[in-house]
Amino acid sequence: MSLAFAAPQTLDELATLLAPGAGPWLIAGGTDRLIAPAPLPETGVVVDLTHLEGIAGIAEADGRLVLGAGVTVARLARDVAVARLAPVLAQAAEVFGSVQIRNRATIGGNVAHGSPAADLVPALLAAGAAVRLWRPAATETLPLPAMLARRPLLGPQEVILGFDLPAEGPVPRGAFVKLGPRQEPAISRLTLAAAGPAGRMRLYAGAIGAVPLRLTAAEAVLNAGGAGFAAAVAEAVAAANPGRASTAYKARAVRGLAEDLLERLGGARP
């Protein structure tokens, strides 16, 4: 009995490794695994998903962006197609972790790990992403909010293959801003992500709950031109988690984030 390691290249190989009783422990970049408080299991198999065929692809089709789950955060931050079609995601990737973490961490891992402070999740939600899921002999595409509503996020033999982002018109707009205790690496205390066609942007706040929260009232203000936006965001954040000691601070500091977000969007100042 010992711990084995596998890096399957095909979904058939993966299916074998995921057979019930095999005790698989899935990793992609492994950055969260590395610092996890629990030690590695002593038996079973660690399955590295990043060698799966096609898992690390970035493709563009009619303005839609098709991302493999194994795309690293560093690549998201520098890919020209991502910057053009999903600026919200490119900006989130830029301030994600640190250089070393960005080089290893993947978009799929960031979503699958399910951290409330995950930076890419609010960005993907704002971008209207759908998630492509696979389990032996089945694939399924779900809107990301539907997947995030599940507990656990993923079934025992389920793997994220990638994300599909809808076309957002000729000049997609989006912005991501983050409040952390220092420049980097920093676990986000609060993030704001906005993306979508003009007048129909989606606005999410991250790190104020188990999953990012869509700020519908503030979103309406944003889509109406942005006047009073900071106050609307602050109100939503204050209401999001009234019991927590940190909420009062976040509700005040988010005004700064709101200003930064508007500036990044190039929109009107409140």
Place this chain on the structure above:
Amino acid sequence: MTAIGMRHPMLDGLAKAAGGQLYAGDLAIEGLAEAVLVTSPHSHARILSVEDSAALADPAVLGVFWHANMPSHRYNSSVWFEGQEADADEAMFPETARHIGDRVAVAVASSRAAAERAAARLVVRYDPLPARLTPDEADRARGPLFDAVGAPTFLNPVDERRFARGDVEAGFAAAAHVSETTVATPKTHHCAIEPHVALALPEPDGRIRVLAPCQSVHAVQVVVARALGLKAADIHVVKTPIGGSFGGKAEPVLEPIAAELARRLGRPVRLACDRRQTFSSTRMRSATATRIRIALAADGRILARDTETLIDIGAYVTGGNWLPGSMLQRHVRLYDIPAERYYGRAVYTNTPPTGAFRGYGSPQINAAGEISLDIAAVRAGLDPLAVRLANALRPGAIEPYGGLDVGNARLRDCLILGAERFRWTARRAAPGGQGRWRSGVGMAAAAHVNGCFPGSDESTTMTMRLLPDGAIEMISALHDLGCGSNTTLAQIAAEVLGLAPAELRIVEADTDLCGYDLGTRASRMTYVQGEATRKTALALARAVREAGARVLNTAPEDLVLASGRLARRDGGEPLDLPTLARHLTRAGLPLPAATETHAATANPSSHAAHFAEVRVDTLTGLVRVTDYLAVHDIGRAINPMLVEGQIHGGIQIGIGMALCEDVANDPETGRMAGDSFARYILPNSLDMPPIDVHLVEAGEPTGPFGAKAVGEIATIPVAAAVVNAVNHALGTELSHLPLVPARVLDALDPDAGAAASSGTA
């Protein structure tokens, strides 16, 4: 000068940068058992039982140890010599855990994984007790420290110190401005990259050998001996290369347990903390709350000062009883104040114990003094720099704490040079903005000691000798903590001996080889060990010239040691050291050797003036230090590059204390918010400002080649300089450190109700 003043690279720098340096955690030793601590989840609880049958079922597990089956000798981990008296309130494994992270049990197994497994399988039953989690609460539980049978009571105060000079009331009565401020400083952690670790091995002669990254092998020897109920002579201690200490490894924490396990099991044992345990189960900087009243004359002279400080030393005394005195010592070394009153009090709380951390109380009392003085100056409408210049201690002053001459103390030079290079007057007057972003500049001054004189044992012994291969070996209680002190000392020896620093063979501290010494602490390496090095090198040089003269049949005065050989003033053929050694050994003549003991005769001041510029985001409360200038009264820089390195690192630690570092024990639950690098935020390279270092090299007559200390003072004025800059930027009087964003926002808008008392959440 061939070596003094040279920017010589650290002798072990390449090995460290290339990953070649082995540390105690890396050593592979045949038969090595690994031990893992189990620590208390309670702030205060009796340990009723440890159920170990599940753990012992694994044949790889060698044993489980706790208070029921380990020696219960009480000791104090801060002592450093046999016979030293200290409040002994600590045991290897206490019957009652006194803080979250206190040592409850240890599991030993043939591998680290098996030991971790065994530790996880232990079932500990606790009887939780009421805990005193804040110093104010603890301060009310008063009584003697030990009961009638000598058992510790953990009542307070642990120690207190009062001091008065001059007519304080008259000073306040005559003041044009009286200002009162309370400054709070956080418990901060050293965050050395190398976690705590100790190795112990049974020796064939029955002694126990302890290998540990430590700051004093003799301290380890005596603490281990006391904890095990043995004699110091039964313990042989060797210092291993250190992956950072900053005071964190000054007190033996793991060594007694590792030694007892090796003795008990008859095999080598390594006990290593993980990162969380290094945070919660070792030592950290004490927290302080200091109220200061200052009487200023209209011209900025300080007429009187009244200081009261309450020091939270945590669960055990360790060296915390020294703090009220050492803080006073540095508090009164900075300014010439005619009337002064001080009351310092150290108290136990049920939080992790504190101990040495770069400056030993100085950063705390300096932050209190220098933030208070800044606020007093601003309230009085005076320039903070001018106030400091008006009161700065002058060279040759007699400091009021111990009546010692502060030597060639160049505080005024630091202030004047710093103000000029930083363009203080212009930048202080420049508008800092009225919008979201506000800028400001602040400064602070500092004084620190050089070693422990007049402490009775402020001395050290060094041996240097010529070896048969012609190399020169230096043996002393050398404990390079990673900052390059061995390189500095090698430069001093090399200068005298006419060698290149890398040619010295340096033997680090080993109780079998070196004379007694109190270790690397109190900024004594360069000033005390350096002078011992210089004296020993001079004696060896004399012996080498005498030996050479015999071989060359000339007079010693005709020989000069340079470039690794004996040159002749008469122009004759030089004699290199390997050839000299060969001649001597073949002729049956003794190889030159010298042993010198240097006892310090003075304790001069090192000074510094630091200047910071900050930019504050008034919406998020985040502060960025955007520019920094440090001037240090160094006497003479033996190695300016290492001096700058010390200053850069000191500034990084100080910025952390000012803005973000806090282990943040919850006042209700005792839980430590910052017990991982994910949650304990310390400034990293991206947060660091550009740093401009200037050195005042006016020479200290009692220091080696004029040198004075820089190691601790580098971090002492930083927190105050940064906080003063923030207060300048915002027009606030922030004085509760660290200035986490919530506190900054509260100060800007006290009515907004953020009431964010929680520091790092």
